[in-house]
Amino acid sequence: MNDLDLALAERLADAAGAAIRPFFRKPFTMEAKADLSPVTEADRAAEAAMRRILEQDRPDDGVIGEEYGADRPDAARVWVLDPIDGTRSFVAGRPIFGTLIALLEEGTPVLGAIDQPIGRERWLGVRGQPTTLNGAPVTTRSCATxxxxxxxxxxxxxxxxxxxxxxxxxxxxxxxxxxxxxxxxxxxxxxxxxxxxxxxxxxxxxxxxxxxxxxxxxxxxxxxxxxxxxxxxxxxxxxxxxxxxxxxxxxxxx
Missing domain, CATH: 3.40.190.80 (D-Maltodextrin-Binding Protein; domain 2)
Known part of the structure; x- marks a missing residue:
């Protein structure tokens, strides 16, 4: 994991957000998957946009995505994508869904992003570094019991x-x-x-x-x-x- 990976994660989040925003609270197609969970054209457009970038910039890395399955899942480095985590909230017009982007190295998550493309909130986490929200460090709070x-x-x-x-x-x-x-x-x-x-x-x-x-x-x-x-x-x-x-x-x- 390096700074180029973090910059790439941000590019992926930007691309997913650009694909999602035109559909939010607008007409879109939707269907039920085998487990009866909803999937929309926004989900598919966002994952496709991220995969295009990875295919160009990281052709040897693996990719696992919710909508389009796995490519090279046994690679040492694997990008894991959930284009809209919280599709039901997206469908209902509630801006509390997010795009999830992870990088695994040897099966361990070393980088993660939560991007909320409507409120423009982006959490970034890198193993061994402070987590940021829109560029500013954030911390959890104490709760003893x-x-x-x-x-x-x-x-x-x-x-x-x-x-x-x-x-x-x-x-x-x-x-x-x-x-x-x-x-x-x-x-x-x-x-x-x-x-x-x-x-x-x-x-x-x-x-x-x-x-x-x-x-x-x-x-x-x-x-x-x-x-x-x-x-x-x-x-x-x-x-x-x-x-x-x-x-x-x-x-x-x-």
Whole structure:
């Protein structure tokens, strides 16, 4: 990972945003995928725009995208793209979706971007460096116990019956719970406005970009067993602004 990769991530975010903005709160085509989640022409246009850049500038790197699948996924360096994380929010005209861009090296997330193209908010995280929001460093906030934590999750429909039971134990213990938000919640953790995000059923393109962002701001991201997140992680994710919360949450989830 180097400064050229970071500059490339910004170019990818610019291209995705330029593809998305003309469709926001305007007519567009939409269909349901096999899992019944929505996909719009904005999703596809944004991923296609990013892939064109990668094909030209990084032809030997791998690419994994939500809409167009995987090319060279076993490469040492892989770009992971989610053109619109939070498509339901996009469809409803809610500007809390985001484009997610990650770079994995040997399966480990080393660079991540959350780009909200309507509000023009961009979080950038690089392993070993401070996370920034629109160029300014951001930090998570202290929260010593789950009982003090402001918790967020996208929605109950993403959990299995067993994982929902486990999540409910944390929800009851937490100070309060915010529903909805997708990747935007993780940006709010990094910026010190939320304390905790817990989710199940995420794919690599849903969480890879978030790890360097949360951790570069002073937080921590782990799976439900407390393990480090990587390309083969199952998609049960904890993001904590205060690293002290991870052990507590893992214990409550059981």
């Amino acid at each position: 789950v009982g003090q934590a402001h918790l967020a999750t996208t929605g109950p429909g993403y959990f299995t019956s067993n994982s929902w039971t486990a999540f409910e134990r944390v929800r009851v213990a937490a100070r309060d719970t915010l529903w909805g938000g997708d990747c935007y919640n993780y940006g709010l953790v990094a910026a010190g406005h939320l304390d905790l995000v817990i989710e199940d059923g995420l794919k690599l393109y849903d969480f890879a970009a978030l790890v360097p962002i949360v951790e570069g701001a002073g937080g921590r991201m782990r799976d439900w067993q407390g393990g480090v997140l990587h390309a083969a992680s199952a998609g049960q994710v904890i993001a904590a602004g205060d690293p002290a919360l991870i052990e507590q949450v893992v214990a409550i989830l059981g």
